[in-house]
Amino acid sequence: MDFLPAAIEAYALAHTSAESPLLAQLNRETHAKVLQPRMLSGHLQGRLLSLFSTMIRPRRILEIGTYTGYSALCLAEGLSDDGLLVTIDVNEELYDFTRKFFNNSPFGHQIDFRIANAAEEIQTLSDTFDLVFIDADKLNYSLYYDLVFDKVRKGGVIIADNVLWSGKVAQTDKKIDKDTQALLDFNQKIHQDSRVSNILLPIRDGLLIAWKH
Numbered sequence: 001m002d003f004l005p006a007a008i009e010a011y012a013l014a015h016t017s018a019e020s021p022l023l024a025q026l027n028r029e030t031h032a033k034v035l036q037p038r039m040l041s042g043h044l045q046g047r048l049l050s051l052f053s054t055m056i057r058p059r060r061i062l063e064i065g066t067y068t069g070y071s072a073l074c075l076a077e078g079l080s081d082d083g084l085l086v087t088i089d090v091n092e093e094l095y096d097f098t099r100k101f102f103n104n105s106p107f108g109h110q111i112d113f114r115i116a117n118a119a120e121e122i123q124t125l126s127d128t129f130d131l132v133f134i135d136a137d138k139l140n141y142s143l144y145y146d147l148v149f150d151k152v153r154k155g156g157v158i159i160a161d162n163v164l165w166s167g168k169v170a171q172t173d174k175k176i177d178k179d180t181q182a183l184l185d186f187n188q189k190i191h192q193d194s195r196v197s198n199i200l201l202p203i204r205d206g207l208l209i210a211w212k213h
């Protein structure tokens with residue numbers, strides 16, 4: 001995931017608004033106590049997600065893939081006063097850890113944390129969403145996009161994480177695994193979707209942002 005030279009990344013972080021004490025604690029505890037801490041959005045990407053959310057001022061956010069809740073807390077910073085963030089994850093083992101941080105934040109009452117199969121749960125949702133963040137199993141990115149698209153309002157935004165997949169999407173000289181192929185197909189699908197305008201940002205592991213016309 002580390003594409004930038006370390007000195008450039010350090011400079012970027014030094015000139016980026018600080019994460020809150022709660023997010024810093026969540027960052028530390030995830031690295032100390034949870035497997036695969038690289039899945040955490042982290043400081044730089046977290047501030048970008050917060051910025052997008054604050055600019056949109058969403059009333060409804062959907063997050064597919066919660067992990068330990070860092071990105072959800074960043075996205076929740078932009079919620080309207082009557083806003084709600086629905087976040088779905090299949091890993092029930094992290095529920096108590098994550099819910100603790102949600103409850104200790106100013107947004108605990110605005111976060112609906114569900115342990116469920118995302119593909120099934122999305123179909124039960126009747127809300128119209130202003131912002132969707134996809135950060136779950138890569139094989140199902142295209143499916144999640146299709147399932148949420150009609151639930152996103154005109155002018156709404158869909159953001160997908162890990163679309164560079166540690167640079168594997170550009171390594172055409174090597175054998176392509178299933179996850180990489182799924183992301184190659186997903187990225188091309190969004191790029192060819194005339195219903196959206198899109199940009200792929202090479203921040204951390206890549207964010208693909210689609211604005212619905």
